Amino acid sequence: MLTLSEISKAHGARTLFADVSLQVNRGDRIGLVGANGAGKSTLFSIILGQIEPDRGMISWQRGVVTGHLPQESAPVGEETVLELAAGVTPQITALQRLARAARREAHPPLEALEAEAHLRDLGYGEIEARARQMLAGLAFREKDFDRPAHVLSGGWVMRAHLARLLTQEPDLLLLDEPTNHLDLEALLWFQNHLRTYAGAILMISHDREFLNELVTEVAELRHGRLWRYRGNYDQFLAQRQAAEEQQWAAWKNQQREVARLQAFVDRFRAKNTKASQAQSKLKQIERMEVIEAPEAAEATIDFVFPQPRRTGQKVIELKDVHFAYGHLRVYQGINFIAERGQRIVLVGPNGAGKSTLLKLLAGVLRPDQGERLLGYHVKEGYYSQYRVETLHPDYTVLEEGLHTPQRVTETFVRTVLGSFLFRGDDVFKKVSVLSGGEKSRLALVKLLLDPPNLLLMDEPTTHLDIPSTDALLAALSQFEGTIIFISHDVYFIRNLANHVVHVEDGRITEYKGDYQYYVDKTAPLRAARQAQREAEEAARRMDNRPTWEKREQKRRAAEERQALSRARRAQQTRVQQLEEEIARLEARQQELTASLQDPGTYADSRRAVEINLEMKGVLDRLNALTVVWEQAATELTALDQEGAKAVGSEA
Numbered sequence: 230m231l232t233l234s235e236i237s238k239a240h241g242a243r244t245l246f247a248d249v250s251l252q253v254n255r256g257d258r259i260g261l262v263g264a265n266g267a268g269k270s271t272l273f274s275i276i277l278g279q280i281e282p283d284r285g286m287i288s289w290q291r292g293v294v295t296g297h298l299p300q301e302s303a304p305v306g307e308e309t310v311l312e313l314a315a316g317v318t319p320q321i322t323a324l325q326r327l328a329r330a331a332r333r334e335a336h337p338p339l340e341a342l343e344a345e346a347h348l349r350d351l352g353y354g355e356i357e358a359r360a361r362q363m364l365a366g367l368a369f370r371e372k373d374f375d376r377p378a379h380v381l382s383g384g385w386v387m388r389a390h391l392a393r394l395l396t397q398e399p400d401l402l403l404l405d406e407p408t409n410h411l412d413l414e415a416l417l418w419f420q421n422h423l424r425t426y427a428g429a430i431l432m433i434s435h436d437r438e439f440l441n442e443l444v445t446e447v448a449e450l451r452h453g454r455l456w457r458y459r460g461n462y463d464q465f466l467a468q469r470q471a472a473e474e475q476q477w478a479a480w481k482n483q484q485r486e487v488a489r490l491q492a493f494v495d496r497f498r499a500k501n502t503k504a505s506q507a508q509s510k511l512k513q514i515e516r517m518e519v520i521e522a523p524e525a526a527e528a529t530i531d532f533v534f535p536q537p538r539r540t541g542q543k544v545i546e547l548k549d550v551h552f553a554y555g556h557l558r559v560y561q562g563i564n565f566i567a568e569r570g571q572r573i574v575l576v577g578p579n580g581a582g583k584s585t586l587l588k589l590l591a592g593v594l595r596p597d598q599g600e601r602l603l604g605y606h607v608k609e610g611y612y613s614q615y616r617v618e619t620l621h622p623d624y625t626v627l628e629e630g631l632h633t634p635q636r637v638t639e640t641f642v643r644t645v646l647g648s649f650l651f652r653g654d655d656v657f658k659k660v661s662v663l664s665g666g667e668k669s670r671l672a673l674v675k676l677l678l679d680p681p682n683l684l685l686m687d688e689p690t691t692h693l694d695i696p697s698t699d700a701l702l703a704a705l706s707q708f709e710g711t712i713i714f715i716s717h718d719v720y721f722i723r724n725l726a727n728h729v730v731h732v733e734d735g736r737i738t739e740y741k742g743d744y745q746y747y748v749d750k751t752a753p754l755r756a757a758r759q760a761q762r763e764a765e766e767a768a769r770r771m772d773n774r775p776t777w778e779k780r781e782q783k784r785r786a787a788e789e790r791q792a793l794s795r796a797r798r799a800q801q802t803r804v805q806q807l808e809e810e811i812a813r814l815e816a817r818q819q820e821l822t823a824s825l826q827d828p829g830t831y832a833d834s835r836r837a838v839e840i841n842l843e844m845k846g847v848l849d850r851l852n853a854l855t856v857v858w859e860q861a862a863t864e865l866t867a868l869d870q871e872g873a874k875a876v877g878s879e880a
Contacts, residue, residue: 544607
């Protein structure tokens with residue numbers, strides 16, 4: 230489908246990557262990984278033709294359709310959410326306007342019927358139904374479908390664009406951090422959907438669990454080169470480590486051999502008797518295929534949270550808390566307690582109030598009613614989802630680090646900043662020009678310089694690459710304080726949380742176990758919700774059919790009911806006839822039994838034989854008819870039940 234041949238790209242004097250070659254075939258599931266700044270998004274832009282490579286070629290198989298989800302933003306106009314997801318064009322909009330008349334009127338004009346027929350030929354009904362299904366899976370509510378897309382937040386706009394791609398089902402999906410804007414439930418739905426996706430997928434992701442669940446191949450951009458590995462992300466790590474160890478061993482062996490040969494050359498080159506041997510050893514060195522020394526690993530953050538002061542058993546409590554944004558009631562009388570050592574993850578759909586709950590716990594928001602109570606010796610630290618909320622855009626990185634309640638020296642702050650990859654002149658960058666990943670690292674520095682014993686973290690892994698996420702997870706795993714956090718990174722949740730709190734519709738539900746315990750406990754509820762969504766979608770599709778189609782459906786339903794009624798009457802007649810015949814035979818059986826019991830019957834031996842023969846025939850016929858009657862009666866009962874269902878569905 231897609232072939233990259235020796236692609237190179239540089240920004241100024243810095244080479245992002247060189248001689249990158251990659252082939253994507255139908256059905257491939259490839260994860261493109263690498264440190265922040267390695268050039269992953271740039272490579273996507275080259276594939277999409279948005280920028281030109283400095284060198285190399287790109288070739289496409291004829292007719293391949295691609296779909297691209299950018300990392301941060303995508304265009305949106307005046308279309309509704311549903312129109313955006315369905316990929317509505319101006320032509321379809323005009324046809325829809327005409328077709329609405331055909332749905333409303335009993336005798337629509339010809340042009341309305343033609344518009345509706347054209348929409349059917351385009352398959353728009355199926356496209357719209359599929360778009361609704363994708364939107365529902367990505368946690369859009371039915372009432373949002375007709376809202377203008379441009380009034381939504383950036384994250385929801387990105388979800389609508391993702392629904393559009395899934396509706397279109399392109400041959401090749403190019404996804405740049407597709408999980409950034411998804412809550413946990415939408416992410417799990419999206420992950421399950423991609424498992425059965427028919428096209429190929431090339432994705433950039435920092436979500437380790439997501440990669441493990443989906444990809445069968447990993448392409449890593451490292452030190453300006455592209456390395457390919459078979460398997461998921463964990464298998465890639467194991468293969469890369471094994472390859473590096475082999476390369477180290479081979480390089481060291483070669484260096485030892487070169488040193489041994491060179492020592493011989495240096496020692497005997499000047500001696501006439503050994504000069505030829507020395508020259509032979511020198512040529513042996515020159516003929517060696519040089520094994521390159523393994524390149525140093527990319528720099529990653531490296532830190533440990535200082536162990537905090539020990540708190541009391543009860544760390545924080547919300548007691549009968551009410552909170553609203555204007556007229557929008559979020560919580561009404563909730564109670565929440567966190568105890569020392571707990572690592573609580575807040576889960577639930579977007580908009581359910583998880584971030585609001587975290588801000589109430591952090592004291593960023595004040596409850597309208599109720600109390601927020603901190604435990605003994607508790608000092609909270611809040612790590613916001615929107616890092617700018619806790620940072621000063623006009624400060625430099627160094628000034629932001631020095632702006633802390635603790636008395637710290639510039640040398641100490643520079644040391645901590647260095648461990649978070651702010652080195653040299655990087656400390657003089659303005660906060661406003663930092664990337665998302667750099668702001669995330671700086672916010673972690675702020676926590677480290679004023680260490681709390683209650684950590685409140687909202688999406689802490691957003692914008693962090695996988696090695697940085699692993700470093701954060703390692704530090705938090707050794708942290709002896711209490712952690713309450715929100716995350717959609719399943720790998721991060723699985724390895725950190727020991728307690729789950731589900732937030733939805735202003736209610737909180739505790740699950741006193743880890744994430745797998747929560748998944749197992751809520752599996753039946755998720756299945757029931759999915760079944761309900763599918764039933765509602767089927768009902769909606771029935772209700773939204775055109776008027777003429779509904780009339781045709783009613784006509785067919787009436788014909789089916791009439792045919793069912795005729796079949797039932799015929800079967801009822803047959804059952805009645807069988808019952809009459811069985812009754813006649815039973816009466817004859819009684820007569821013959823009475824004759825056989827009469828002693829006078831045996832005065833004529835021929836008469837007795839005839840009666841016995843007739844009795845045998847009657848009994849055989851009775852047995853056969855009884856079997857036929859039972860089958861006919863069962864069929865009549867089934868027809869009765871089918872008729873009752875038809876009446877119920879019509880009602």
